[in-house]
Amino acid sequence: xxxxxxxxxxxxxPYTFLAHKQIRKIEKENSIKIKYMPILLGxxxxxxxxxxNIHIPIKGKYMVKDCKLCAEKNSIEFKFNNxxxxxxxxxxxxxxxxxxxxxxxxxxxxxxxxxxxxxxNLNDKSIVDKLLKNLDINPKTFLLESTNENIKNxxxxxxxxxxxxxxxxxxxxxxxxxxxxxxxxxxxxxNEAKK
Numbered sequence: 001x002x003x004x005x006x007x008x009x010x011x012x013x014p015y016t017f018l019a020h021k022q023i024r025k026i027e028k029e030n031s032i033k034i035k036y037m038p039i040l041l042g043x044x045x046x047x048x049x050x051x052x053n054i055h056i057p058i059k060g061k062y063m064v065k066d067c068k069l070c071a072e073k074n075s076i077e078f079k080f081n082n083x084x085x086x087x088x089x090x091x092x093x094x095x096x097x098x099x100x101x102x103x104x105x106x107x108x109x110x111x112x113x114x115x116x117x118x119x120x121n122l123n124d125k126s127i128v129d130k131l132l133k134n135l136d137i138n139p140k141t142f143l144l145e146s147t148n149e150n151i152k153n154x155x156x157x158x159x160x161x162x163x164x165x166x167x168x169x170x171x172x173x174x175x176x177x178x179x180x181x182x183x184x185x186x187x188x189x190x191n192e193a194k195k
Contacts, residue, residue: 002030003193005175008162010041011095012088014067014080017116019171019183020108021076026190036108038095039159040088041170047160048168054085070183083121091122093146093155103135110135 007023009016023034045052053060064080071078091111098107110131114120120127129139145151162172166179173180173189180189 001194002026002032002190003175004032004034005173005189005193006035006037008037008039008167008170008172008174010039010088010170011091011111011115011122012041012084012086013170014063014078014084014116015070015183016171017112018067018070018074018076018078019186020112022074022183022186024109036095036099036104037158037162037174038092038099038155039162039167039170040092040155042089043156043159044163044167044169047163050168052085077117079117079119081115081119081121083119083123086115086122088122090143090146091128093151094142096151096154097142097145106135 007019009020011017026032027034042052053063067078067080070076095104095108095111098104111122114131115122120131122128122131132139132142165174167174167181169181171181171183171186173186175189175192176195178192180186180192
């Protein structure tokens with residue numbers, strides 16, 4: 001039996017998309033719900049003084065090939081987004097709003113797919129609006145809810161809390177107070193969740 005555990009994520013990370021796809025499969029096979037923990041990767045990296053892959057050209061170039069290899073290995077439909085990096089601040093706030101309203105999982109699935117399967121430019125507000133409308137969400141209302149001070153503070157607090165727990169990147173998994181970082185460490189997180 002696998003116990004539910006925490007999955008720290010930001011939509012802007014391709015590795016996190018790959019972990020998300022594997023987690024959804026694990027949830028289905030084991031009839032469990034993993035706790036999705038939205039945080040803001042940019043703020044977390046700033047707090048930890050770590051440069052993102054996009055700011056290290058040789059590493060960024062490698063990441064594109066590596067993500068494709070990982071996707072193929074796990075039979076995940078994946079397309080590295082030509083508009084990378086995607087600014088995810090409002091999307092991550094939106095995940096909190098969607099969760100409060102009871103459609104968090106659907107929202108998370110659709111946004112991840114839009115970026116890393118369909119290759120959409122979610123830096124373009126008109127494309128985000130279209131995505132929301134396809135989910136029967138009023139874009140104007142949703143944006144207002146996403147920029148509410150309580151939601152802003154919640155995302156900031158979640159990111160600060162992740163930093164305090166020693167999380168320094170995504171995807172990260174917290175199981176039995178043990179941290180596992182990287183989509184290739186999901187197997188280790190699952191093994192720990194079986195204890």
